[in-house]
Amino acid sequence: DGGITQSPKYLFRKEGQNVTLSCEQNLNHDAMYWYRQDPGQGLRLIYYSQIVNDFQKGDIAEGYSVSREKKESFPLTVTSAQKNPTAFYLCASSILRPWGYGYTFGSGTRLTVV
Amino acid sequence: SQQGEEDPQALSIQEGENATMNCSYKTSINNLQWYRQNSGRGLVHLILIRSNEREKHSGRLRVTLDTSKKSSSLLITASRAADTASYFCATDYPGANSKLTFGKGITLSVRP
Numbered sequence: 001d002g003g004i005t006q007s008p009k010y011l012f013r014k015e016g017q018n019v020t021l022s023c024e025q026n027l028n029h030d031a032m033y034w035y036r037q038d039p040g041q042g043l044r045l046i047y048y049s050q051i052v053n054d055f056q057k058g059d060i061a062e063g064y065s066v067s068r069e070k071k072e073s074f075p076l077t078v079t080s081a082q083k084n085p086t087a088f089y090l091c092a093s094s095i096l097r098p099w100g101y102g103y104t105f106g107s108g109t110r111l112t113v114v
Numbered sequence: 115s116q117q118g119e120e121d122p123q124a125l126s127i128q129e130g131e132n133a134t135m136n137c138s139y140k141t142s143i144n145n146l147q148w149y150r151q152n153s154g155r156g157l158v159h160l161i162l163i164r165s166n167e168r169e170k171h172s173g174r175l176r177v178t179l180d181t182s183k184k185s186s187s188l189l190i191t192a193s194r195a196a197d198t199a200s201y202f203c204a205t206d207y208p209g210a211n212s213k214l215t216f217g218k219g220i221t222l223s224v225r226p
Contacts, residue, residue, distance in 0.1 A: 105156035
């Protein structure tokens with residue numbers, strides 16, 4: 001079955017640590033996205049990528065980094081510079097052309113700072 | 115912010131009733147989409163309506179779009195307990211380069 005897989009489902013981070021969230025898709029989608037979800041705030045875009053080896057900052061990129069070395073993979077690193085990383089992180093993918101078919105989301109990673 | 119706003123923030127209805135949720139946005143759009151999120155899970159794409167469309171149906175879902183009022187509504191008919199979830203509208207703006215802007219969501223509770 002085609003889909004998008006996020007791992008791990010739960011992640012605990014100590015203060016000052018970098019952690020990496022995995023996102024893999026086998027849908028042959030060109031574009032991939034990372035969103036952060038906090039209670040009552042909806043989804044906010046962290047980074048997105050439309051092509052391998054290229055990515056763009058979203059609205060809240062500070063304290064995060066990404067890479068896109070393969071079309072299927074778009075890992076997100078939460079660095080120690082992110083002051084409030086506890087949140088639910090969602091990865092999504094979409095085709096680019098023709099546009100207008102919606103995003104496919106993964107099941108999310110819940111990150112907690114301990 | 116170009117974020118869409120859903121209304122109401124929370125809705126509680128009895129099974130079998132219809133649920134109507136609204137979304138307003140601020141600038142012209144290419145299309146508007148509705149997503150559902152079950153607790154602790156990812157979002158699921160429900161339906162997309164383009165700026166030149168006024169109404170669209172998918173099963174028990176009916177979406178309308180009024181570009182003059184910059185608003186959309188999602189109607190779920192004959193609701194079921196399994197429809198309990200959060201619902202988000204997302205807008206695709208010209209020049210947004212494929213990025214969607216999501217609202218804060220509506221929490222729907224359907225009582226058995």
